[in-house]
Amino acid sequence: MLFDLTDLRLFIFVAELKSLTKAAERMHLSLAAASNRVKELESRFGMRLLYRESKGVLLSPAGETLLSHAQQFMQQVERLRSDMQQYNNGIRGHIRIFANTTAVTEFMPQVLGAFLKAHPHVNVALEERLNHDIVRGVQDGTADIGVAAGPVQGQGLEIINFSTDRLLLATALDHPLAKAGSISFAETLAYPHIGLHEGSTLQHFLNKMVLDTGVRLELRIQVRGFDAMCRMVEANVGIGILPQSAAARHSKSMKLALVELTDPWAVRERSVVVQNLDSLPGYARELVELIRSEQVREHGASAGVAGVQ
Known part of the structure; x- marks a missing residue:
């Protein structure tokens, strides 16, 4: 065999830490043992994987290729371990979802609440990820389902558009921009x-988007979610950009002025991303359908918020 799991874990740590010494410590191996394992890998593949320099190590092109495959392989091993462990706990199914901020905070809690009530023996892992990580996760099998907003491109993937959302500007009621009927992001x-x-x-x-304007964005404070953002906006600490769906919920309990953004990119398509819908287990296909149907109701309910159409 060309390698074992210890070899792959060690190589990943070497690449991440850029140090054979630190990687050996992380693996609880002696430096000599770790060095021998890397040399054995190079010997078995018949090529150099690392460049050893005074400041640490760098991966060769072949090493970069090995790293990519090693990371995917170890993710699959961990997924296998996790999935098999579920059966010891009475779980008969497992779904991994990578989703954007709005999905995680705004509508997936309701969707998953209904889904898990109907499927008590299915376990769901939901992680907030950036759009490119969502697509890559579905492509390499790390995620079963992706939920993204905005333009999504993924070769060989099924991209299912299920609703449209709009980004709005939220301000305090006495803010200078509160009376603006519409405004560009740059303004x-x-x-x-x-x-x-x-x-x-x-x-x-x-x-x-800020980079395209050539103007600096002054972030007065950064928060973990839309609820905290809206509370700061209501207190006139600053203004905020948020999805219309989130604005619909928070404007019911907070004093906010909502202003339409005129930028074309402010209107965003929401999409479910999968490798192949028909190849998913039945319960996973049900979850995809639940996301689609839930968003039809949610989008319709929020369409008229504060006169924004």
Whole structure:
């Protein structure tokens, strides 16, 4: 055999830490043992995998290829271990979902509440990821289902558009922009913003849009979710950009002015992403259908928020 699991774990740590010494410590191996394992890998593959330099190690092109496969392989091993463990706990099914910020915080709790009530023996893992990580996760099998917003491209994937959402500007009622009927994103940059955390799909997207304007975004504070954002906006700490679906919920209990953004990208398609819908287990296909049907109801209910159409 060319390698074992210890070899792959070690190689991944070497690549991440850029140090054979630190990787050996992480694996609880002596430096000599770790070095021998890497040399054996190079010997078995017949090519150099690492460049050893004074400041650490760098991967060769062949090493980069091995790293990519090793990461995918170890993810599958962990997934196998996790999935098999579920059966010891009476679980008969498992679904992994990668989703964007809005999905995780706004509608997936309701969707999963209904789904798990109907399927008590199915376990669900839901993770918030950026759009490109969502697509990549479905492509390499790390995720069974992806839920994304905005343009989605993935070769060989099924992309199912299920609703449309709009990004709005939220301000305090006495903010200078509160009476604006509509406004461009660039015009909002003259005022301090309330942003989401850096791992948020929406914040990542807005940061990219800021680069196109050539103007600096002043983030007065970053928070973990739309509820905290809206509370900061209501207190006039700053203004915020959020999906209309989130605005619908929070404007019922907070004093917010909602202003339409004129930028074309403010209207975003929501999509479910899978490798092949027909190849999913029946309960996973039911979950996809539940996401689609739930969003038809949710989108219709929020369409008239504060006069924004």
